[in-house]
Amino acid sequence: MTSILIIYTGGTIGMVESEDQKTLVPFNLDYILSYVPELNKLDVKLDSYSFERPIDSSNIHPNHWTQIANVISDRYAEYDGFVILHGSDTLAFTASALSFMLEGLRKPVILTGSQLPIGMIRTDARENLITAVQIASQKLDEEPVVQEVAVYFEDMLYRGNRTKKLSTEAFEAFFSPNYPVLAQAGVSLNFNHAELWSTDKDDFRLIDGFNNQVVVLTLFPGISSELVRAVLSNKELKGIVLMTFGAGNGPTDKWFLDIIENAIARGLVIVNVTQCAMGQVEQGKYETSAGLLKAGVISGADMTFEAAITKLMFLFGQNEDPNWVKEQMVTNLRGELSIS
Numbered sequence: 001m002t003s004i005l006i007i008y009t010g011g012t013i014g015m016v017e018s019e020d021q022k023t024l025v026p027f028n029l030d031y032i033l034s035y036v037p038e039l040n041k042l043d044v045k046l047d048s049y050s051f052e053r054p055i056d057s058s059n060i061h062p063n064h065w066t067q068i069a070n071v072i073s074d075r076y077a078e079y080d081g082f083v084i085l086h087g088s089d090t091l092a093f094t095a096s097a098l099s100f101m102l103e104g105l106r107k108p109v110i111l112t113g114s115q116l117p118i119g120m121i122r123t124d125a126r127e128n129l130i131t132a133v134q135i136a137s138q139k140l141d142e143e144p145v146v147q148e149v150a151v152y153f154e155d156m157l158y159r160g161n162r163t164k165k166l167s168t169e170a171f172e173a174f175f176s177p178n179y180p181v182l183a184q185a186g187v188s189l190n191f192n193h194a195e196l197w198s199t200d201k202d203d204f205r206l207i208d209g210f211n212n213q214v215v216v217l218t219l220f221p222g223i224s225s226e227l228v229r230a231v232l233s234n235k236e237l238k239g240i241v242l243m244t245f246g247a248g249n250g251p252t253d254k255w256f257l258d259i260i261e262n263a264i265a266r267g268l269v270i271v272n273v274t275q276c277a278m279g280q281v282e283q284g285k286y287e288t289s290a291g292l293l294k295a296g297v298i299s300g301a302d303m304t305f306e307a308a309i310t311k312l313m314f315l316f317g318q319n320e321d322p323n324w325v326k327e328q329m330v331t332n333l334r335g336e337l338s339i340s
Contacts, residue, residue: 098111
């Protein structure tokens with residue numbers, strides 16, 4: 001019988017109303033499973049692991065990513081797949097981080113959650129949980145169909161490091177702006193087999209370590225030299241995700257490009273990621289990005305912001321050599337990047 005481990009971290013899916021009925025507070029995994037008796041009808045052996053203190057996903061920190069990854073690594077040989085219940089706000093960050101940590105993964109790691117708590121009448125939690133378990137249990141020729149970190153929400157399975165949260169209101173809370181869906185759940189589970197990730201690594205291993213000496217600088221019309229200089233002059237800083245306009249464009253003011261060039265000369269790694277929800281960075285396509293290219297800014301191509309920032313933290317956690325980090329940032333490690 002296929003065995004699946006459900007890892008409960010917290011989030012809306014397991015929340016209940018507080019006694020004053022004014023807020024939602026975390027509950028526990030047994031409570032969640034009591035609302036989904038259908039899981040007992042699946043031909044799957046289910047076990048569970050829960051954070052001792054379930055947390056709202058807004059409080060997620062890299063040490064929680066390590067905790068989740070260690071649970072998977074320690075029990076990797078025991079289970080055919082893993083389902084992680086997680087709050088939706090930072091779910092895409094966690095999915096991206098886990099994809100980089102779990103090298104040589106040949107089993108499904110499916111993250112899901114919900115927009116409404118599982119005890120509410122119109123909740124989306126039950127369907128998300130049931131289908132996530134079903135997807136994690138699917139095999140073809142005795143091998144798991146999904147062999148990567150993925151996100152399941154409202155009928156769609158997405159690559160984890162290609163996922164963004166789209167809505168605070170809709171049940172279709174996530175989307176994959178620059179990569180096709182991996183599967184769609186209707187009457188049947190329809191997998192897009194050609195788009196599923198397949199590792200070229202021989203062995204599974206956990207690679208731990210994140211360096212959070214990074215920052216995000218979002219450009220906007222009228223951004224001041226004082227602000228940019230203050231951010232980039234931080235001596236503790238290792239890397240920057242620069243959120244630019246359109247296809248990777250920014251101001252052509254001399255002061256701006258001088259600050260960028262000087263920061264890179266000091267050893268900072270600057271990664272160019274577009275503010276647009278879809279599309280990619282094409283440095284040099286327009287005059288307004290040619291200066292960034294000349295200064296040595298790295299193109300994030302079609303990576304999501306969530307993938308870019310977690311990848312930058314992950315790489316600096318392994319090696320602080322900026323040249324090595326730059327090389328790895330433009331290398332497709334886990335399917336997070338279309339253009340290498």
